Amino acid sequence: xxxxxxxxxxxxxxxxxxxxxxxxxxxxxxxxxxxxxxxxxxxxxxxxxxxxxxxxxxxxxxxxxxxxxxxxxxxxxxxxxxxxx
Amino acid sequence: xxxxxxxxxxxxxxxxxxxxxxxxxxxxxxxxxxxxxxxxxxxxxxxxxxxxxxxxxxxxxxxxxxxxxxxxxxxxxxxxxxxxxxxxxxxxxxxxxxxxxxxxxxxxxxxxxxxxxxxxxxxxxxxxxxxxxxxxxxxxxxxxxxxxxxxxxxxxxxxxxxxxxxxxxxxxxxxxxxxxxxxxxxxxxxxxxxxxxxxxxxxxxxxxxxxxxxxxxxxxxxxxxxxxxxxxxxxxxxxxxxxxxxxxxxxxxxxxxxxxxxxxxxxxxxxxxxxxxxxxxxxxxxxxxxxxxxxxxxxxxxxxxxxxxxxxxxxxxxxxxxxxxxxxxxxxxxxxxxxxxxxxxxxxxxxxxxxxxxxxxxxxxxxxxxxxxxxxxxxxxxxxxxxxxxxxxxxxxxxxxxxxxxxxxxxxxxxxxxxxxxxxxxxxxxxxxxxxxxxxxxxxxxxxxxxxxxxxxxxxxxxxxxxxxxxxxxxxxxxxxxxxxxxxxxxxxxxxxxxxxxxxxxxxxxxxxxxxxxxxxxxxxxxxxxxxxxxxxxxxxxxxxxxxxxxxxxxxxxxxxxxxxxxxxxxxxxxxxxxxxxxxxxxxxxxxxxxxxxxxxxxxxxxxxxxxxxxxxxxxxxxxxxxxxxxxxxxx
Numbered sequence: 001x002x003x004x005x006x007x008x009x010x011x012x013x014x015x016x017x018x019x020x021x022x023x024x025x026x027x028x029x030x031x032x033x034x035x036x037x038x039x040x041x042x043x044x045x046x047x048x049x050x051x052x053x054x055x056x057x058x059x060x061x062x063x064x065x066x067x068x069x070x071x072x073x074x075x076x077x078x079x080x081x082x083x084x085x
Numbered sequence: 086x087x088x089x090x091x092x093x094x095x096x097x098x099x100x101x102x103x104x105x106x107x108x109x110x111x112x113x114x115x116x117x118x119x120x121x122x123x124x125x126x127x128x129x130x131x132x133x134x135x136x137x138x139x140x141x142x143x144x145x146x147x148x149x150x151x152x153x154x155x156x157x158x159x160x161x162x163x164x165x166x167x168x169x170x171x172x173x174x175x176x177x178x179x180x181x182x183x184x185x186x187x188x189x190x191x192x193x194x195x196x197x198x199x200x201x202x203x204x205x206x207x208x209x210x211x212x213x214x215x216x217x218x219x220x221x222x223x224x225x226x227x228x229x230x231x232x233x234x235x236x237x238x239x240x241x242x243x244x245x246x247x248x249x250x251x252x253x254x255x256x257x258x259x260x261x262x263x264x265x266x267x268x269x270x271x272x273x274x275x276x277x278x279x280x281x282x283x284x285x286x287x288x289x290x291x292x293x294x295x296x297x298x299x300x301x302x303x304x305x306x307x308x309x310x311x312x313x314x315x316x317x318x319x320x321x322x323x324x325x326x327x328x329x330x331x332x333x334x335x336x337x338x339x340x341x342x343x344x345x346x347x348x349x350x351x352x353x354x355x356x357x358x359x360x361x362x363x364x365x366x367x368x369x370x371x372x373x374x375x376x377x378x379x380x381x382x383x384x385x386x387x388x389x390x391x392x393x394x395x396x397x398x399x400x401x402x403x404x405x406x407x408x409x410x411x412x413x414x415x416x417x418x419x420x421x422x423x424x425x426x427x428x429x430x431x432x433x434x435x436x437x438x439x440x441x442x443x444x445x446x447x448x449x450x451x452x453x454x455x456x457x458x459x460x461x462x463x464x465x466x467x468x469x470x471x472x473x474x475x476x477x478x479x480x481x482x483x484x485x486x487x488x489x490x491x492x493x494x495x496x497x498x499x500x501x502x503x504x505x506x507x508x509x510x511x512x513x514x515x516x517x518x519x520x521x522x523x524x525x526x527x528x529x530x531x532x533x534x535x536x537x538x539x540x541x542x543x544x545x546x547x548x549x550x551x552x553x554x555x556x557x558x559x560x561x562x563x564x565x566x567x568x569x570x571x572x573x574x575x576x577x578x579x580x581x582x583x584x585x586x587x588x589x590x591x592x593x594x595x596x597x598x599x600x601x602x603x604x605x606x607x608x609x610x611x612x613x614x615x616x617x618x619x620x621x622x623x624x625x626x627x628x629x630x631x632x633x634x635x636x637x638x639x640x641x642x643x644x645x646x647x648x649x650x651x652x653x654x655x656x657x658x659x660x661x662x663x664x665x666x667x668x669x670x671x672x673x674x675x676x677x678x679x680x681x682x683x684x685x686x687x688x689x690x691x692x693x694x695x696x697x698x699x700x701x702x703x704x705x706x707x708x709x710x711x712x713x714x715x716x717x718x719x720x721x
Contacts, residue, residue: 029536034294035118035169036540037209042298048323051332052425055537057323062206062312064319064541066421068428071536 005079009044010056010072012079017045021076029071037061044077110275112161112193113152114185114222117201118213119167120542122229126201126259127164130154130268134554135164147184147192155269163195166455170294171216177455185220197223197275199268204228204241204256205543207310211301212294214250224252225271231256231264233543239313246308260548316543319414323541326418336422339415343406344504344511347399347479352487352503354398359651362391380591384642385579386572392638392652393571393631396480400563401556403476407445408555412547416441420539428537430522436466437539440518443473447681451688464689465525468698471681472518474511474673477630481672482510484634488653489665513673517705571635574625578639594644613671613707614664614714618644626677633677663717667710675706 006021020042023030030038037060038044047057047064055066067075117123124135131150149163165184166177180189187194200217202210207228218224228234228241234256247254253271257264325331366387373379410416420437427437436457443450450470457463486503493502581599583591594600603617610620618640626633637656641647647655656665676682682695689695 025536031294032169032538034298035209035212036538037298039295039298048327049329050327050421050424051329052422055421055424055539057327057421057541059315061208062315063209066424066537066539066541068424068537071538 006076007079008073009046009058009067009075009077010069012046012077014046014048014056016077016079017043018077018079019043021078024074024076025071033075036065037063038065038075043080110160110196110272112163112195113197113199113272114163114165114195115199115201116165116181116185116213116217117167117229118169118203118210120540121167121201121203121210122259123164123167123201126199126227126229126257126265127162129259129262129265131162134558147180147189149192152272155265157269157272160272161193162199163192168213170213170297180455185217195222197225197272199225199227201227201229201259203230204234205230205237205239205313207241207305207312208298208302211304212297215297215300218250218252223275225268225275226250226252226254227268228254228256229259232258232261233316234313237313237316238311240309240311242308242310246304246310249304249308260545319543322544323418326415327421332418332422336419339410340511341500341504341508343403344507345499345501346406347402348483348486348501348504348507351399351402352483355395355483356487358398359391359395362387362395363651366391380583381576381579384648385582385639386575388642388652389575389578389635389639390567390572392484393480393635394564394567396483396631396634397560397563399479399483400476401560403479404445404555404559405552408552409547412545412551414542414544417539417541421541424537424539426519430519430526436462439466440470440473443470443475446475446477447471447473447678448684451681451684454688464694465522467685467688468525468694469518469521471676471678471698471702472514472521472674474514475630475678477678478510478672480631480634482507482669484653485656485665485669488656489660489662510669510673513670517674521701566629566631567635570629571632574628574632575635575639578621578625578636579643582640582643594640599640612714613710614661614667614718615710616659616664618659619664619668623671623675623677628677628679630672630677633672661718662721663714666717667714670713671706671710673706674702674709676702 007018009020012018020038020040022040023033023038025033042060045059047059049056050066055068056072057064057066058072059065115123115127127148127150128134130152132154133148133150135148147163147165149161151158152160152162163184165181168178168181170178171182171185183189184192185195185198198217198220200214202214204210214226226246228243234241241256243254243256253267255264255267257267259265326335366383369387370379370383373382410419416438420441423437436454438456439450439453441450442453447470450473451467454463454466454470457466486506490503490506494500495502578599581602582594582597584598585592592598592600595604599621600617603621606620606624607617610617610623615623618637621640622633622636625636634652638652641650641652641655641659647658650658660668676699682699685695685698686692
């Protein structure tokens with residue numbers, strides 16, 4: 001709980017959790033992501049990576065969403081805790 | 086098989102309403118976010134069967150039907166594609182919004198709305214509620230998947246939520262069929278706003294998703310909503326099925342197991358059915374007068390139609406597997422595993438689901454591309470979809486493989502050579518799709534910009550009800566096609582193989598119209614290892630791929646040399662291994678399907694794309710078959 005590092009979502013490790021800081025993507029994409037729950041202030045957990053290492057599955061609000069790293073790179077996460085699942 | 090026929094009913098002529106109800110209410114719209122279970126509910130309420138599956142984006146068109154199952158024949162229910170908001174830009178969302186606002190030509194403006202939300206994640210699902218309420222129609226909020234909610238310990242106060250929203254709210258499970266009695270109750274009073282004891286709530290006008298989200302979160306917090314814990318089983322299964330090493334291996338094993346079972350279990354069933362039908366035919370023939378009719382029946386129709394009909398068990402097995410994979414939620418995981426490959430060829434992540442459904446049939450797959458916003462990427466996906474091995478290729482594949490490939494077994498009987506060859510043919514089609522996508526991306530289409538965003542649904546047990554319906558529908562479609570298209574073509578082929586009449590006698594097949602024509606085109610296909618009968622089969626299968634099996638059944642049945650043999654034996658007698666393999670390779674690539682061409686024409690709104698697609702696929706098929714035959718001839 002002490003750590004408050006900000007990192008790109010794509011760089012967060014599996015098991016990391018945090019709160020979304022900002023989403024820096026074209027409006028079309030960020031609107032779509034917003035409807036899936038990707039909005040500043042929402043908590044996210046990095047669940048697992050696909051066998052090829054990319055995309056990564058995130059849990060946001062009890063929903064699991066797969067994102068390619070090329071997209072997750074533009075989303076910033078403020079880490080709140082580091083815990084294994 | 087290769088056509089997708091949603092059962093639609095005319096919208097006009099509403100039967101009289103039951104006594105006591107007002108007649109003003111006519112049309113009800115069903116709306117909700119993707120994968121919230123709208124189609125499952127639609128099927129429950131109408132007794133119809135729209136395609137449902139456990140992943141988002143299955144419904145891309147609006148469908149309507151009478152609400153028969155709840156005794157309201159006077160009401161038309163419209164099932165809309167899933168949407169996240171009223172301001173999305175893809176084709177399917179546009180359809181939903183136009184219907185809802187009464188701007189869709191030919192569809193009456195809905196009088197009230199059933200809003201379906203997945204109760205297991207309300208924070209997100211409620212975001213759609215505010216824009217839908219703002220349309221101003223009487224709305225019943227149905228919180229679906231109450232069974233999942235209960236099982237995983239979620240909490241939801243429907244009364245508090247109804248007060249907060251100013252609209253009636255109820256928990257249901259469309260899959261289990263529970264809680265649905267609230268719907269007829271609501272419909273009785275929907276046109277009578279005073280009867281609801283809810284005071285109207287002034288909802289904020291919400292412009293941005295962020296505002297909708299803030300509102301939704303506040304509402305759930307005020308009503309003490311507790312989202313259910315993540316399904317433990319989904320976590321456990323995913324840790325294996327998406328495992329770095331085990332995941333891809335299991336994926337391959339699943340795909341292979343499907344083909345293995347289609348052969349090891351399906352082939353004996355098909356052979357049995359074939360034998361049964363043949364003996365039935367020989368028992369029935371003497372009942373007919375010994376004349377033209379008997380010849381027509383025995384040599385023409387029966388041979389042709391039953392040679393296709395006997396593939397029914399294998400088709401059903403294939404669809405049973407597809408059904409289990411779709412309903413359980415595994416397909417979304419397959420998309421995740423395969424994404425690396427998709428990205429390598431520059432394909433939109435959203436193309437995966439349409440391409441996957443093209444394994445059943447290209448027609449619904451091409452309609453499913455409506456979820457792809459980018460027009461160029463959508464057209465690229467439409468153009469490559471028919472390379473995916475659809476179920477209409479199954480009869481000719483299994484026929485040739487059973488006739489020409491020995492039934493060798495490896496690894497203690499687990500892996501069969503026939504299933505391997507079949508897998509190879511599926512891989513061939515997939516590679517052709519990859520190659521074509523690459524080609525399109527580097528020339529016509531620009532690099533993909535739309536990101537890959539995939540929701541992973543929780544795993545669910547496929548219900549026997551849903552699987553049973555799938556098989557019944559598929560079986561019916563296959564029988565219908567056999568009884569119409571294949572019967573018709575078979576009849577035509579038989580007539581052409583006995584005319585012209587000479588001195589009151591039928592022609593011999595070689596001197597008949599079809600014989601002349603076949604021999605005339607033979608030089609074109611000779612290098613592929615095909616004889617003239619195969620040539621006629623290829624031409625007839627432009628209508629639909631399975632037709633070739635019916636045509637060959639008839640032609641070999643009419644020919645005295647092969648008359649007494651079964652179709653497999655007749656083909657072995659008449660074709661080389663090179664020609665046989667070249668034939669299936671031809672089918673892996675060729676665009677032999679008028680329904681697909683028609684749907685491409687409709688979806689792209691031009692003849693240019695279907696014409697281009699047909700030409701390109703035929704050339705690829707011809708060249709590939711030519712190379713296959715020549716290589717095999719020179720090797721063996």
